[in-house]
């Protein structure tokens with residue numbers, strides 16, 4: 001009989017860039033060039049004890065041990081947090097990354113950066129990954145980052161501009177320091193409306209292949225409150241999906257379960273052909289977090305319709 005505590009060795013490839021050049025060296029964006037991917041890391045999947053936990057009186061202790069194993073494996077592999085294993089599981093199941101062609105990936109709530117590391121390692125070497133977080137965080141190698149609030153409309157515009165490669169977002173860092181980076185963005189918008197013929201024609205309207213949102217507001221411990229603040233973040237991420245995701249693109253979105261789950265699912269169904277809920281084993285059993293996966297974005301999504309009940 002197979003020993004339940006010995007998992008077969010599972011291999012993933014994590015590739016690390018060895019060359020990174022930030023155009024300004026300032027924290028807002030790191031523009032990565034000449035990325036090389038030489039190394040392969042093999043890791044042993046953490047032991048999965050969940051089945052055992054359910055039938056054992058010392059379940060809590062075992063569950064904690066289980067969590068610790070994810071944490072220590074993450075440390076050993078230089079992954080920035082145990083959250084990496086959640087995305088690895090999600091990708092094992094839904095195959096969202098591809099090594100065959102470059103993808104544009106948006107990682108919402110990317111700090112401290114474990115999901116971005118996984119995205120970098122599991123996608124094509126020419127994939128572009130942008131992490132957005134309200135907190136300042138130096139992105140992992142091969143990943144671009146923006147410190148911004150996803151609940152702001154301007155952040156959505158800035159993300160579009162980043163991917164459309166219309167502007168070099170980093171070049172006015174003095175301006176950024178003095179006035180905030182949106183000044184720069186407004187300047188570009190004005191310029192665009194003045195010359196809106198050639199300029200706007202080239203804007204990529206829906207440039208992103210995959211949006212991942214692992215965003216989480218500070219939890220209060222009050223289940224209903226946490227549920228609703230989580231849904232606000234989901235809505236903001238879903239708006240980004242409506243606006244920026246290519247038809248056929250995919251979406252991973254964390255949410256705290258509660259009584260409005262069905263409403264969230266309904267919205268997802270208006271945007272995606274296939275919608276599934278999935279709770280990776282790496283999530284703590286006691287946690288209310290789970291993930292909604294939207295597969296294959298529909299053509300011509302009507303945002304107003306998505307958000308009207």
Ligand SMILES: C[S@@+](CC[C@H](N)C(=O)[O-])C[C@H]1O[C@@H](n2cnc3c(N)ncnc32)[C@H](O)[C@@H]1O
Nearest residue numbers: 083109111112113114115134149150214215216
């Ligand atoms: C659970 S952590 C994400 C972990 C990350 N996926 C990783 O693998 O390292 C949730 C993140 O969401 C970010 N967040 C919360 N509210 C946000 C908002 N309004 N805009 C952008 N990021 C937000 C938090 O700052 C936090 O870093």
